[in-house]
Amino acid sequence: QVQLVESGGGLVQAGDSLRLSCAASGRTYAMAWFRQGPGKEREFVAGISWGGSITSYADSVKGRFTISRDNAKNTADLQMNSLKPEDTAVYYCASRDTDTSVPYTPKEYNYWGQGTQVTVSS
Numbered sequence: 001q002v003q004l005v006e007s008g009g010g011l012v013q014a015g016d017s018l019r020l021s022c023a024a025s026g027r028t029y030a031m032a033w034f035r036q037g038p039g040k041e042r043e044f045v046a047g048i049s050w051g052g053s054i055t056s057y058a059d060s061v062k063g064r065f066t067i068s069r070d071n072a073k074n075t076a077d078l079q080m081n082s083l084k085p086e087d088t089a090v091y092y093c094a095s096r097d098t099d100t101s102v103p104y105t106p107k108e109y110n111y112w113g114q115g116t117q118v119t120v121s122s
Contacts, residue, residue, distance in 0.1 A: 002111045009116030022093030024074040029099035031076040035089035047102035083120045090115040
């Protein structure tokens with residue numbers, strides 16, 4: 001059983017940057033960040049394969065967010081630049097037991113963090 005712990009959320013203004021970090025208690029394979037805004041379904045933000053050769057992004061964050069990982073430290077980070085009010089959500093880290101792909105659907109992931117709040121004011 002892998003435990004995931006997110007950190008780095010907060011309150012920022014539009015145009016600012018934040019860096020989220022996810023620490024895993026053990027080895028993980030594909031990792032991803034999802035977010036869930038008020039009254040919305042959980043949605044895929046970004047994902048990365050174990051070796052880092054495959055990265056995927058939601059269209060809404062392409063060019064602004066960057067996902068990376070450090071397998072030696074069992075961490076995955078999400079650098080968020082040019083933040084917009086519509087980025088406001090609880091951000092969740094997720095991982096899965098296989099690395100054959102980086103899926104977009106939450107049900108494909110085995111482990112989840114508790115979430116960290118990101119609020120972007122206009």
